Amino acid sequence: MPNSNLEPLFSNPLFLSFFACILAPMVVLGTNSNHFSEYIGAQFKEVKFSDVPINSGVEFHYILSFAIDYSVVSTPPIPSNGKFGVFWDTQNLSPSAVSAIKKKYSNVKVAVSLGGATIVSDKYKVYFKATSVDSWVSNAVSSLTSIIKEYNLDGIDIDYENFSDESDTGTFTECIGLLITTLKRNGVISFASIAPFDDTLVQRMYKALWAKYSSVIDYVNFQFYGYDADTTVKQYVTYYDEQVANYPGGRVLASFMTENTAGVISADRGFSACQELKKENKLYGIFIWSADDSLSQGFTYEKESQALLTS
Incomplete structure (x- = not known):
């Protein structure tokens, strides 16, 4: 039976509005930050x-x-259903180097x-493929926990760019969502990121993941x-606003690459866009692809980006 003393309170429109605000998820407003990431x-x-x-300062x-x-080791290489292995320069980026x-x-x-636009054996793309949600998550939690503990890591980034079943957003959503949830719950990682880009399939997968x-x-x-490559700074800012809308409440990082690649936005243009976002108080952070390419350039953009973030 309802408590009659509470009935007037719950029927009050002002109280209901206040109560709804308390229960609503927190939304991260656009604001400048000192966050910097580098692949x-x-x-x-x-x-x-x-x-x-x-x-x-960053x-x-x-x-x-x-x-x-x-x-x-297979020919051709085959998906291993969540059993992850290291596929980076372990000689220079070893567990001791991390520490x-x-x-x-x-x-x-x-x-x-995880994933990336990785090519194995010189010609085979890495695809996301799971035999089942339960088996993939179990294997992924186990194998990644071992890697993360061995290397003393703090987080994971999801960068799958190819999918074996392009119509199945549900399996990707559950596998990745449960992986992150479990690793966080187990205290294995403290943060996670996703790395989508402007592609119909990729956006469909990551927006479904984000929604849940x-x-x-x-x-x-x-x-x-x-x-x-001909994207202007103004257009970049427009694209940024579009992605903030696509991933509501998310901390969307601006980005550019330091590799001299024809047909895509140059590092100069990308950094100029970051400067404009800073002026508009919505530069949550910057990430650069990648340190490998910046090595021959003296890390000029890394220095400038970090200076911008701390200014």
């Missing part, structure tokens, strides 16, 4: 953590690229990225450098 290790150019300049994340769930850089800089954390599991995803490392 590292995918291109085997012998770059070291210690090569990259680190500004003590929150600095290295993202090791990549771990893949593939059997690379050393984290000991030297208290503001540094290190994550591992955004509460366990800390950063959206959107690959803005995938837009056309």
Whole structure:
């Protein structure tokens, strides 16, 4: 039987509005931040953590690229249903190197990225493929926990870009969502990010994941450098606003690549867009692809980006 003393309270429109606000999820408003991330290790150019300049005023994340769930000893390589192995430059980016850089800089954390636009055996793309949600998650939690503990890592980044079943958003959503949830619940990681880009299939997969599991995803490392080379700063900002709308409440990072790749946004244009976003008070952070490419350039953009974030 209802408590008659509470009935007037719950029938009051002002109270109901206040109660709804309390229950509503927190929305992260656009605001400047000091967060900086850098992908590292995918291109085997012998770059070291210690090569990259680190500004003590930023929150600095290295993202090791990549771990893949593939059997690379098979011909052709085949998906291994969530059993991940290391597929980066382990000679220069070893467990001891991770420990050393984290000991030297208290503001540094290190994550591992999963999947990527990785090519194995020179011609085979890495696809997301799960035999079942339960088996994939079980294998992924086990194998990634071992890697994360061995390398003393702090987080994971989801960068699958190819999918064996392009119509099945549900399996990807549950596998990735439950993986992140379980690793966080077990205290194995403290943060997670996703790395979508402007592609119909990719956006469909990641937006479905976001719709159900955004509460366990800390950063959206959107690959803005995938837009056309003639993209203006104004258009970049428009694209940024579109992705903030696509991933509501998310901390969407601006980005650019330092590799000289024809047909995509240059590093100069990307950095100029970051400057504009800073002026508009919506530069949540910056990530760069990648330290491997910046090695031959003296890490100019890393220095400038971190200076911008701390200015």
